[in-house]
Amino acid sequence: MLKVHERRxxxxxxxxxxxxxxLLLLPLCADSFCSDSKSHTSGMILPATESNYxxxxxxxxxAPDDGQWIRPAKDxxxxxxxxxxxxxxxxxxxLKLAFTFSTGLVRGHEAAPLVVQNTMYIVTPWPNxxxxxxLTKPGAPMKWVYQPMxxxxxxxxxxxxxxxxxxxxxxxxxxYNTLDDQTVCVDANSGKEIWKTRVGDINKGESMTMxxxxxxxxVLVGVSGGEFGVRGWLKALDGKSGKVAWTAYTAGPDKDxxxxxxxxxxxxxxxxxxxxxxxxxxxxxxxxxGGVWGWIxxxxxxxxxxxxxxxxxxxxxxxxxxxxxxASGIFARDPDTGEAVWFYQFSPHDLFDYDAVNENILLxxxxxxxxxxxxxxxxxxxxxxxxxxxSGEVLSASPFAPITTSRxxxxxxxxxxxxxxxxxxxxxxxRELCPTAPGAKDWQPSAFSPKTGLVYIPHNHLCMDExxxxxxxxxxxxxxxxxxxxxxxxGGYGGEFTAWxxxxxxxxxxxxxxxxxxxxxxxxxxxxxxxxxxxxWFHAVDARSGQQLWQFKTGxxxxxxPITYRGPDGKQYVAILSGVGGWAGAIVAGGLDPRDKSAALxxxxxxxxxxxxxxxxxxxxxxxxx
Amino acid sequence: xxxxxxNVVALLAVLVMATTGSSFARExxxxxxxxxxxxxxSRQQGFENRIAEVxxxxxxxxxxxxxxxxxxxxxxxxxxxxxCDLLIGVPQxxxxxxxxxxxxxxxxxxxxxxxxxxxxASLDDPSLRQMKIGVQVLEEDYTxxxxxxxxxxxxxxxxxxxxxxxxxDSIVRAVEDHRVDTAVxxxxxxxxxxxxxxxxxxxxxxxxxxxxxxxPFTFAISMGVRKGNTGLRNELNDVLQRRGxxxxxxxxxxxVPQLELAPPTGAGE
Numbered sequence: 001m002l003k004v005h006e007r008r009x010x011x012x013x014x015x016x017x018x019x020x021x022x023l024l025l026l027p028l029c030a031d032s033f034c035s036d037s038k039s040h041t042s043g044m045i046l047p048a049t050e051s052n053y054x055x056x057x058x059x060x061x062x063a064p065d066d067g068q069w070i071r072p073a074k075d076x077x078x079x080x081x082x083x084x085x086x087x088x089x090x091x092x093x094x095l096k097l098a099f100t101f102s103t104g105l106v107r108g109h110e111a112a113p114l115v116v117q118n119t120m121y122i123v124t125p126w127p128n129x130x131x132x133x134x135l136t137k138p139g140a141p142m143k144w145v146y147q148p149m150x151x152x153x154x155x156x157x158x159x160x161x162x163x164x165x166x167x168x169x170x171x172x173x174x175x176y177n178t179l180d181d182q183t184v185c186v187d188a189n190s191g192k193e194i195w196k197t198r199v200g201d202i203n204k205g206e207s208m209t210m211x212x213x214x215x216x217x218x219v220l221v222g223v224s225g226g227e228f229g230v231r232g233w234l235k236a237l238d239g240k241s242g243k244v245a246w247t248a249y250t251a252g253p254d255k256d257x258x259x260x261x262x263x264x265x266x267x268x269x270x271x272x273x274x275x276x277x278x279x280x281x282x283x284x285x286x287x288x289x290g291g292v293w294g295w296i297x298x299x300x301x302x303x304x305x306x307x308x309x310x311x312x313x314x315x316x317x318x319x320x321x322x323x324x325x326x327a328s329g330i331f332a333r334d335p336d337t338g339e340a341v342w343f344y345q346f347s348p349h350d351l352f353d354y355d356a357v358n359e360n361i362l363l364x365x366x367x368x369x370x371x372x373x374x375x376x377x378x379x380x381x382x383x384x385x386x387x388x389x390x391s392g393e394v395l396s397a398s399p400f401a402p403i404t405t406s407r408x409x410x411x412x413x414x415x416x417x418x419x420x421x422x423x424x425x426x427x428x429x430x431r432e433l434c435p436t437a438p439g440a441k442d443w444q445p446s447a448f449s450p451k452t453g454l455v456y457i458p459h460n461h462l463c464m465d466e467x468x469x470x471x472x473x474x475x476x477x478x479x480x481x482x483x484x485x486x487x488x489x490x491g492g493y494g495g496e497f498t499a500w501x502x503x504x505x506x507x508x509x510x511x512x513x514x515x516x517x518x519x520x521x522x523x524x525x526x527x528x529x530x531x532x533x534x535x536x537w538f539h540a541v542d543a544r545s546g547q548q549l550w551q552f553k554t555g556x557x558x559x560x561x562p563i564t565y566r567g568p569d570g571k572q573y574v575a576i577l578s579g580v581g582g583w584a585g586a587i588v589a590g591g592l593d594p595r596d597k598s599a600a601l602x603x604x605x606x607x608x609x610x611x612x613x614x615x616x617x618x619x620x621x622x623x624x625x626x
Numbered sequence: 627x628x629x630x631x632x633n634v635v636a637l638l639a640v641l642v643m644a645t646t647g648s649s650f651a652r653e654x655x656x657x658x659x660x661x662x663x664x665x666x667x668s669r670q671q672g673f674e675n676r677i678a679e680v681x682x683x684x685x686x687x688x689x690x691x692x693x694x695x696x697x698x699x700x701x702x703x704x705x706x707x708x709x710c711d712l713l714i715g716v717p718q719x720x721x722x723x724x725x726x727x728x729x730x731x732x733x734x735x736x737x738x739x740x741x742x743x744x745x746x747a748s749l750d751d752p753s754l755r756q757m758k759i760g761v762q763v764l765e766e767d768y769t770x771x772x773x774x775x776x777x778x779x780x781x782x783x784x785x786x787x788x789x790x791x792x793x794x795d796s797i798v799r800a801v802e803d804h805r806v807d808t809a810v811x812x813x814x815x816x817x818x819x820x821x822x823x824x825x826x827x828x829x830x831x832x833x834x835x836x837x838x839x840x841x842p843f844t845f846a847i848s849m850g851v852r853k854g855n856t857g858l859r860n861e862l863n864d865v866l867q868r869r870g871x872x873x874x875x876x877x878x879x880x881x882v883p884q885l886e887l888a889p890p891t892g893a894g895e
Contacts, residue, residue: 281779318777471719471845475696475790476665476674477762477812478717478845479770 053508058450060364067566070169072112072211076298077362080447081523082564086572088526092540092550095623099139103618108581111166112561118568126162128178136568144191150180163209163582170214177208183221195242199235206230213296215335222292232290246338250290250309250326251276258338265342266392267414279323289313290327294357304332308356323348328356342392346379353437354380359445367395376502378457380439398505401440402489405433424466434463436486449523452543455500456529458517461489462606486606494606497531509546520561532558535613554578554621557614579618652687657710660693661791664818664880668693673880674714680872684865705852716850723850726862731885732813733844735829737801748833749774760797760809762789771810774837795819817881
């Protein structure tokens with residue numbers, strides 16, 4: 001994830017991040033689509049690329065469902081699937097607003113609400129307030145608010161808007177991270193702070209935006225800030241005391257990465273001593289990025305956690321020859337000790353900001369006639385990876401979005417096949433790079449439905465040009481930087497919501513959207529899938545056909561994660577935070593000028609008409625049947 | 627890109643200004659950073675403030691300021707929206723504005739302690755490998771030195787410094803305080819703050835001027851007006867001609883290290 005602008009609060013002292021400064025660039029909307037209205041694509045369903053798809057109900061088992069939503073991905077396998085089926089394809093058209101709640105904040109709202117014991121918990125973007133709403137009372141009034149008061153300076157360090165991706169509940173406590181690098185533990189009943197641990201340093205460019213996962217009493221938290229030369233890490237904090245139990249760095253010597261005797265990667269290129277040092281120029285690993293700001297999954301049987309690492313730094317890939325391990329890859333670790341068990345690098349020597357932090361959905365799928373314990377990972381580089389989660393072997397890697405930067409993944413070696421002429425180098429102009437820096441898909445998490453066996457992927461449909469350097473200056477000091485401009489990929493639209501068969505590696509249906517689909521997805525046993533769009537529509541579609549069955553226009557663009565729960569009245573509810581922002585929505589939340597196409601790290605190029613469709617402002621919307 | 631009709635526009639603009647100027651006091655609205663010495667501050671103590679006074683005086687205009695940090699987006703939010711008309715110092719090649727002819731050229735410099743045994747002669751000087759090197763941070767970006775040093779494998783020797791507002795002198799002070807061995811700093815900032823430490827610091831231009839294939843360390847500085855405001859730009863070019871000596875004097879007083887201006891390149895577009 002890269003730097004985003006239109007924030008000019010105090011800058012911390014030791015930010016390390018070069019190259020990409022963004023200036024004006026060429027016009028992008030050569031095709032007529034740019035002036036078209038949203039209705040051009042909304043609701044259109046593209047046919048399956050393979051017509052022979054047969055619904056393949058999931059044969060594996062999923063965690064039992066208690067009707068609550070206690071962690072962002074619902075379960076440890078990260079399915080974002082609920083067995084609640086009161087709201088279904090037959091009656092969803094009647095879905096009505098139950099209540100709303102304003103956060104009073106105008107930055108991007110990416111968090112999933114939690115529902116535990118008839119209380120809903122909401123974490124806001126900076127200043128990272130935690131609200132508790134009483135679901136037992138009409139209108140769900142506020143029970144309490146916890147305000148951690150993070151330092152305003154942290155706003156200047158956050159890369160891509162001052163978002164927060166949510167909290168986790170465990171054993172009577174709510175855990176989440178503040179932008180200024182504190183993990184907080186709050187009593188779920190009283191809202192009283194139990195402990196607060198500072199785990200990072202904003203003066204080093206570190207910030208925190210990810211939602212923790214609590215595994216066996218340990219709170220797993222990771223750092224953001226790959227754009228600022230941080231050295232990425234994942235930490236485990238003791239849930240009771242807040243003390244750090246272990247720290248696993250992304251780069252550096254094996255002892256720092258917690259690589260020891262149990263480390264057995266599948267592919268040869270990931271084996272060897274101190275690769276976290278040797279795959280970099282001297283000492284560059286110390287500022288090499290590789291943050292951990294996405295999702296963590298957990299397999300209780302294997303006792304392994306899975307998480308992706310962010311892009312290596314700096315963005316200027318010429319400045320860091322080598323594979324840059326262990327950035328832009330995935331670790332399997334023992335949650336008790338942090339020991340690495342295997343690693344695989346999706347994008348060695350990442351050239352395009354292809355963070356690997358996206359979700360890993362843990363499933364048991366029939367692959368070539370055998371049931372394999374896999375993880376399904378739609379990566380920023382444009383491929384959905386199906387990997388053996390016991391060994392780290394790549395079983396398939398199939399493109400789900402336009403790709404020009406690579407030719408595929410060699411399943412024998414596990415290596416991504418880069419297209420040489422697309423490689424960016426200083427002084428070289430590279431055009432039509434797809435996917436873009438935010439990837440074919442960014443952090444926005446997918447959902448899996450066992451009823452259809454499909455993965456529902458909200459994602460981007462963008463390409464970019466990396467231009468030659470241009471002169472810029474800030475406060476009297478001139479410098480040069482590369483220009484990045486993003487624009488809609490062929491087809492003329494910026495995003496898609498795709499139903500994906502992970503077994504065949506094929507699209508079943510997809511719904512194009514004018515803008516990147518930047519919200520999470522939710523799948524339910526009512527055969528419904530929910531997602532939101534940047535212009536504020538909240539959609540329910542048929543999980544089998546993609547047919548739109550219901551929609552509601554919220555007050556602002558949606559980049560949050562929908563959830564569903566059983567209320568104290570026994571009825572099913574669906575909830576979503578609306579409030580545009582994040583990298584994609586920075587043009588609205590940050591008030592960027594759409595004429596400056598390379599603002600917000602070039603994302604504005606693809607988003608320039610977003611301000612016509614939505615304004616900023618965070619509100620919770622909760623829906624029910626009449 | 628304005629070459630086909632600038633003369634007509636300029637002429638019209640001058641005529642309009644001449645006629646209105648006779649009956650109303652003309653206002654010169656300058657956007658300036660409120661806390662960014664040596665360039666400018668709201669107490670009008672910076673060299674850009676002083677230059678603005680020279681320009682306004684020459685044009686018989688009333689000088690007014692719109693104070694705004696010159697971070698990302700300020701051109702579109704201020705200059706382009708007509709909140710102000712003039713930026714005193716922008717790189718000549720800064721494309722969001724219409725630039726005047728450059729009136730000085732400066733360079734990034736190495737700041738070192740005079741008593742330090744190692745003084746880097748260039749970015750390729752092996753002595754850099756034994757040094758902690760300060761570089762300026764600009765919002766999310768390091769200044770060009772960081773990229774050049776990174777390519778030479780010196781990433782881990784780099785220390786970043788915010789050089790805005792209260793922290794403006796921090797990078798130069800860090801050299802004086804032995805917290806870094808050298809710092810690569812934009813000339814005007816370095817020249818101004820190095821003086822405060824008397825004779826104990828010295829500055830030397832970064833070599834090479836252009837790190838291949840395309841990373842410059844020297845920049846010609848112009849005034850900037852809104853694109854299309856050719857009339858004002860042409861007026862300012864005349865002022866720069868007429869008052870060049872006064873402006874040079876101000877730059878000298880503030881210790882701005884200067885290189886010779888490159889041969890004229892036309893209108894600076």
